[in-house]
């Protein structure tokens with residue numbers, strides 16, 4: 001594999017020459033990092049998603065997965081939230097197995113805030129599953145852990161230093177391809193406390209009601 005000259009946020013690699021639909025030779029690019037990292041540009045966060053600013057950056061850590069139908073597992077995870085000045089964040093997640101490091105789940109998506117305190121998250125998974133999640137984003141004083149009641153209604157809950165930010169999302173719809181495992185509902189709860197992120201994910205899958213699948217704690221690394 002050849003790597004083109006790389007700068008922060010741009011890592012284009014190509015493997016070989018391929019042939020396009022017209023029979024012409026073309027370079028086959030693997031733009032794995034590009035989708036998310038290209039959004040890391042030197043610009044101000046769009047005011048509509050100011051509350052989501054606490055998420056922007058790269059986070060790494062470990063998680064634990066379980067479900068009644070599978071063997072429990074531990075994993076390493078890296079997540080990047082990025083923006084390009086438009087009213088949305090991009091989301092790129094990848095995981096690997098603990099202890100042997102082989103790749104596990106990966107997913108990509110977007111977050112936006114259609115109105116103050118409301119968040120939408122669109123997630124695409126390589127297993128033939130696509131989620132449209134909706135919910136709330138609230139700021140709580142990290143000492144009281146109660147949702148803030150002093151938020152400015154014109155801007156939504158304030159993401160101030162020292163506060164905890166809570167995203168509570170549930171799937172408005174889950175689409176599955178014909179070959180995908182049956183998943184009918186997902187909930188995601190993401191808690192940001194300074195440089196620490198904790199999340200929990202439940203899913204209704206394999207004929208079961210909403211049941212815990214994942215929890216992880218990540219730390220902001222950049």
Ligand code: HEM
Nearest residue numbers: 065069070073075095104105129181183186203205206214
């Ligand atoms: C950190 C992210 C995730 C990791 C590391 C992870 C890992 C795993 C592993 C190791 C398995 C068992 C082996 C397998 O069947 O492939 C599994 C099963 C499964 N996961 Fe996840 N997963 C993640 C996220 C998700 C999400 C977001 C969904 C759906 C919303 C999901 C849905 C499923 C389903 C449906 C199964 C199959 C259960 C069965 O066959 O009985 N996973 N996952």
